[in-house]
Amino acid sequence: MASQSSVYMAAITLLLGVLVVFPTSVQSIGVCYGRLGNNLPQPSDVVALYKSNNIGQMRIYDPYSPTLQALQGTNIQLIVDVPNDGLQNLASDASAANDWVQNNIQANSDVSFRYIAVGNEVIPGDSAQYVLPAMKNIYSALSTAGLQNQIKVSTSVATVVLGVSYPPSHGAFSSDALNTLGPIIQFLNENGAPLLVNVYPYFSYVDNQGSIDINYALFTSSGTVVQDGQYSYQNLFDAMVDAVYAALENVGGSNVAIVVSESGWPSAGDTVATISNAQTYNQNLINHVGQGTPRRSGKALETYIFSMFNENGKSAGIEQNWGLFYPNEQPVYPINFS
Template identity: 55%
Template structure:
């Protein structure tokens, strides 16, 4: 940079010297600023709508400080945690990363029945890290309905209420939102998207959850996996991977070229049927496995295609909510060798445990 500045043509007058000096100084400062920005990585240029799910079900994962530094270096500004792990929360101090922290399904019953326990949970896992950790959401339970965790489903609504009360007691209502994460098992109808509705069996679970979200202004966390839908139907892989080059689904005035949008919009339709169209959806998980089964579509190339297109797409919104970006968390940061059942569940990571990328992806 200095040599390029030194080779500028020599000025011929005093006034031109001053003008040229200012011009050269601006050029050099601009180059210096660009160099400094490059040196800090692409964190400031990251996609503000995209985060990553950071799970810990592996016995060979890097330390939390190493993992958080990796997240920052890739320009990722949001992270979802499934448990309030102290090592991870300490590593997140003063990073500026927005945190979506989970409540274990095993804690739901006690949180629902004991407000003092909820206040203690908030004190130990939230207040103890403020203001250095930027908490945005507390996700009370993950995929409780429609899984083996459904024995806890009756406790989700009351647990959310007690956690919210504890947050409010600390004066943090509106700053940290309380929600829960569901998946498509709550749906009775999802096709076409405009016909989306929650199932009758899910209604006792979903109605109090949705009412709580309406009352508090919090979003619904939704785990969205076109991969599993495609796996079940084996039809139209481009539609699942965001690579269809023409409309696939015609739903009244709405047109769909990708399955992700159709799934999200079906849940928006279900919320509207509950009179809760104002509730925002945050996609708390979405991804595609890079291996684990010899099925021809759980591949590195398909995983890269899906996740790269997902990063690029979410800022556009969906046909029902055009122009409204979808806050989305990619599942997952690492391949986790202790996830069960063994197979594709161990191959959703963007990175191997040694922090080498499974495939290249641009988060900007």
């Protein structure tokens, strides 16, 4: 992987009776660990698979106790989601947020929590109104525990929050999304937290095959494809991320970083969803993100590949085929994280 260090330096602090271990540096690449399957390995085996493949970061979609237990003492950096169906309760009840933090974060003090994602892809939408109040209540609970500087509170959005995405420098949030995102971006700015963004060139390519070359989507273009003022784009991923950066800058979020909380390519279920394309995309993604994007050149872009396993509990077709590994822990294709 380009310019990432896998060496962690642990600092140990005793805060309000909670032992917190946190790193001074992180890798740029993690992998999302979903559990929507009836044939997946036990969490302890999954964590061992992460370690044996030098994957230093993980995203999970709920605070599943066996996973958190398996992560104890591993120093694997973790994004843990507040599931969407829990947002309304946490938004309306500060004591529920305190309980959530106590039961899931403080009770697992040897887990290297990095971010709490309060909701996944709920903006814009009916549940969007609950995101910021829930974020504030979770943040307050972390502050009570003395953990607000180690664990950042954010939410994960899809690129559908953009009303304009091309050219990247014209990136702007849609009015529907901005009603909710505006105050959230202010919250992130005040607390030094990033915006988590799910970035999928696969879907952009599939929806626009007449105007997007697959090499641009797979990081295999031989030269500049899009010239946008001073910025040259050789791949679609960078263009999509920088469109969100431009949108952030337009609403006073110039200091808000982006963490790519999901990106990947399916290996079956569609004519361009092939093992070869999936391997090409994900390996190139790993090799690329340490360089940053044209708009944030030289600044490694923390990115999480979706996903660790093919999950048979998802809808038939591409949805079941995003995994780097089969449920038997064998790789779908060779991939190198180091």
